[in-house]
Amino acid sequence: MSSSAFIKTVAWRYFRYNRSGERLISVISTISIIGVAIGCFAMVVTLSVLNGFRAKVTALTVQFEAAVKAEEFPMSRETAEYLQHWARAQPDIRFTVPLIERKALVAGDDATEITYIKALQLDSLHYPVASQVIGGTFDLGDAAHPRVVLGYGLLDKLGAQVGDTVAIISPLEVTGPFYTPPVIKAEVSGVFRADIFQYDQLYAFTNIAAGQELFRLTDEFTGVEVYTTDFQQADHVANTIRGTPRLRALHTTTWFQRHQTLYGAMRLEKWGSFIVLTLIILVATFNLISSLVMLVLEKIRDIGILKTLGATDQSVRRIFIRQGLYVGAIGTTIGVALGVILVLTQQFTGLITLPSVYFIRVVPVRLLPLDIVAITVVSVALSILSALYPAKQAAGLQPIEAISYDH
Numbered sequence: 001m002s003s004s005a006f007i008k009t010v011a012w013r014y015f016r017y018n019r020s021g022e023r024l025i026s027v028i029s030t031i032s033i034i035g036v037a038i039g040c041f042a043m044v045v046t047l048s049v050l051n052g053f054r055a056k057v058t059a060l061t062v063q064f065e066a067a068v069k070a071e072e073f074p075m076s077r078e079t080a081e082y083l084q085h086w087a088r089a090q091p092d093i094r095f096t097v098p099l100i101e102r103k104a105l106v107a108g109d110d111a112t113e114i115t116y117i118k119a120l121q122l123d124s125l126h127y128p129v130a131s132q133v134i135g136g137t138f139d140l141g142d143a144a145h146p147r148v149v150l151g152y153g154l155l156d157k158l159g160a161q162v163g164d165t166v167a168i169i170s171p172l173e174v175t176g177p178f179y180t181p182p183v184i185k186a187e188v189s190g191v192f193r194a195d196i197f198q199y200d201q202l203y204a205f206t207n208i209a210a211g212q213e214l215f216r217l218t219d220e221f222t223g224v225e226v227y228t229t230d231f232q233q234a235d236h237v238a239n240t241i242r243g244t245p246r247l248r249a250l251h252t253t254t255w256f257q258r259h260q261t262l263y264g265a266m267r268l269e270k271w272g273s274f275i276v277l278t279l280i281i282l283v284a285t286f287n288l289i290s291s292l293v294m295l296v297l298e299k300i301r302d303i304g305i306l307k308t309l310g311a312t313d314q315s316v317r318r319i320f321i322r323q324g325l326y327v328g329a330i331g332t333t334i335g336v337a338l339g340v341i342l343v344l345t346q347q348f349t350g351l352i353t354l355p356s357v358y359f360i361r362v363v364p365v366r367l368l369p370l371d372i373v374a375i376t377v378v379s380v381a382l383s384i385l386s387a388l389y390p391a392k393q394a395a396g397l398q399p400i401e402a403i404s405y406d407h
Contacts, residue, residue: 007315010306011322028291029327032383035284036331037338040379043277044339047371050270052364057196057262058231062255063128064194066097066225067234069258070241070250074220083224083247090240092233097122097225100211105169106150106204110159115204117168119211121221128227129192129205136162136190143209147189153201155191164188168206170214182214195360223250231255274374281379285386288327292320292390303394313396320391321384328383332376343367 015029070083080098087093100119105112120127120140130138134152141147148166150158160166166188171181186206194200212218228237234254241252256263296303303316343365346352350362 007318007322011319011326015323015326028287028294029323032284032288032291032327033331033334035287036281036328036379036383037335039277039280039284040332040335040375041339041342042280042335043274043375044336044367044372045342046273046277047270047375048339048343048365048367049363050266050273051366051368051371053360054263054266054270055366056360056364057266060194060196061259062231064132064196064199065255065258067228067231067255068226068238068241068252069223070226070247070252071223072250073222074217075222075224075250077219077221079246079250080221080224083226083241083250086244086247087226090237092228092230092237094227094229096227097127098208098221098223099225100208100215100217100222102170102172102211102215102222104214105171106148106154106158107167107169108158108160108164111157112169113154113157114202115154115168116202117211117214118203118205119208119214120205121208127205129194132192132194133190134193136188138192138205139189140205140207141186141189141210142207143213146184146186146206146210148186149190149192149205150188151200151203152191152193154204155188157201160188162188162191168204168210168214170216172215182216184210184214186210278378278382281382284331285324285382288324288383288386289389292323292387293393295323296320296390296394299394316394317391320394321387323390324383324385324387325380328380331383332379335379336372336376340367340372 072079075098084096084098087096098121100117102117104115104117106115122140127138129149133149136149138149139147140149148168150160150166155161158166164187165185167183167185169181169183192200192205194203208221212220226237226241228234234256238252238254241247241250306316307313344367346363346365347367352363354360354363
């Protein structure tokens, strides 16, 4: 029998049999396995839920706004047209939309609210937000008859309805104590729901002519939205714009950069959860250390006999390290398998739902292979590390003292 086969045989026998010869794993080892399994299960489920929420927020964000935005205040028509012409030659870009985006006040019957006005030059394009209209139509009107599309939360606070007229005021354009701010009257043609609080509560859309009149920008813009074929190409497109000499001066940002604080918080939450849940496995490994120390005491005479027959210190050490490996492997397999089953069940059936007050109807989940690998590696590694001390103690026993040891 080879050395490796000998170590596996002895290690597995010690793992399965206790001192009385009954085929069972010791109680403490069982508790260790259960602890490792619970920790792995909790990590798989928690990380999958956090991944799911991140993916859901990303999907809603990129559905509402452009992957890339190039801005300048003010941006001349020549610059905007050059960027549009340049974009038409790029395979990763679907279309572009010149716009004016600034803060303003919207006054309704019940209240006056601070709002982000997005005045768009659509040129008959189908704007993505049009698919999120839940009442009325996505009609922005024209210079003579401006119309506005409001977020449903903003509409509710204003006490307005589709068909009502609201006043849009731009106090930022006041240049002196005797100048009155620009005001336009616009009919509410539609209401949208993006299911993201800041958009539904703060955003309103109108046509570019109304925006230029409101913000006193004569044939000028504040930026151009760039919609890509795949939002994952945003960094590539943004870097290409920054590398184009005539467009280099523009302030170009991606959807991720504009929400970097939010995604940074979600990333911190994910890794914080990973570290905290690792403590469950760590507690289980302390139980494993106890069980292995007890196993060494129980097998002292066996160790002495093995060493007398020629087993090396390294072989004995590897036998007891394998005990930790078995506990880690079994506990990890059980925990990860149960976690994956629950996550996949939720993903395909939507079994776990959320109260109606939330904008997401069911708990979103997303299983990432990299997370499974990280959980497996950490769990098994901690189990093996917990076996090092007992294994060292076993390897250090002297054969004569071990054989003559009386329990």
